[in-house]
Amino acid sequence: MTEEVQTLVAQRRPTFWRLFMFAAAVGLSLSFLRSQDQFYVFFGWFLVAACLLGLIRISLEALNPARLILSPDGFEITGVHARPLVSWADVDGFRAIHRMSGAYVYFARKGPRSRTTSSLRTAVILPSTADGWLPTNLRLPAEELAALMEEWKARYGA
Numbered sequence: 001m002t003e004e005v006q007t008l009v010a011q012r013r014p015t016f017w018r019l020f021m022f023a024a025a026v027g028l029s030l031s032f033l034r035s036q037d038q039f040y041v042f043f044g045w046f047l048v049a050a051c052l053l054g055l056i057r058i059s060l061e062a063l064n065p066a067r068l069i070l071s072p073d074g075f076e077i078t079g080v081h082a083r084p085l086v087s088w089a090d091v092d093g094f095r096a097i098h099r100m101s102g103a104y105v106y107f108a109r110k111g112p113r114s115r116t117t118s119s120l121r122t123a124v125i126l127p128s129t130a131d132g133w134l135p136t137n138l139r140l141p142a143e144e145l146a147a148l149m150e151e152w153k154a155r156y157g158a
Contacts, residue, residue, distance in 0.1 A: 003072060006152075008138040008145075010066035010079070018058065025051050066135040072156045075149070077135060086132075088157030094134075094149040096142035103142035105134045105149065 025047050032044030057080075066079035074087040092108040109131045138145060 006070040008068040008070075008140065010068075010135050010137045011139050018054075022051060022054065066137070068134060068138055070149075070152050074156075075152070079135075081135075083132065088153045091153055091157065094146045094153070096146040098142070102136055104136060105142050105146045107132055107134070107149070 029044045029047035029051065032040040032047065035041055035044070060080050064079050066077060066081065069076050069078065072088075074085045074090070076085040077083040086107070086109075090109050092110045094105055094107045096103060096105050098104075134145060134149070136142075140148065
């Protein structure tokens with residue numbers, strides 16, 4: 001008998017806003033680079049560097065999209081923002097929340113809180129009871145993803 005494994009692959013995020021912001025930043029940086037003022041030239045080069053870093057990140061995410069891998073042992077996230085395997089027995093639950101920036105599925109571990117990520121996004125978007133979140137672009141609405149995760153937890157988290 002083979003072990004059951006389910007993999008959810010992230011879809012590419014809508015790129016309209018990314019392309020718009022990129023084009024605006026490039027246009028602004030070019031206008032700054034033509035200036036005679038040293039501050040504007042410096043800021044123009046700063047914007048060029050930020051655009052290059054953004055292109056590198058978008059390329060890495062396109063080449064190595066996030067994957068949520070569910071197995072009887074637990075779940076793990078691979079890709080650019082990989083996170084190690086989290087056992088089903090260690091998770092208290094999964095919850096979907098809605099914020100102005102979108103819908104998120106977060107999980108809470110049993111026992112004392114120990115966030116698996118320490119970022120501004122975690123601190124601002126997620127409630128204090130959250131230890132981490134799942135990728136938001138897995139082609140499932142947040143409620144369905146939370147229900148799927150709870151189903152796997154009920155099946156293998158004993």
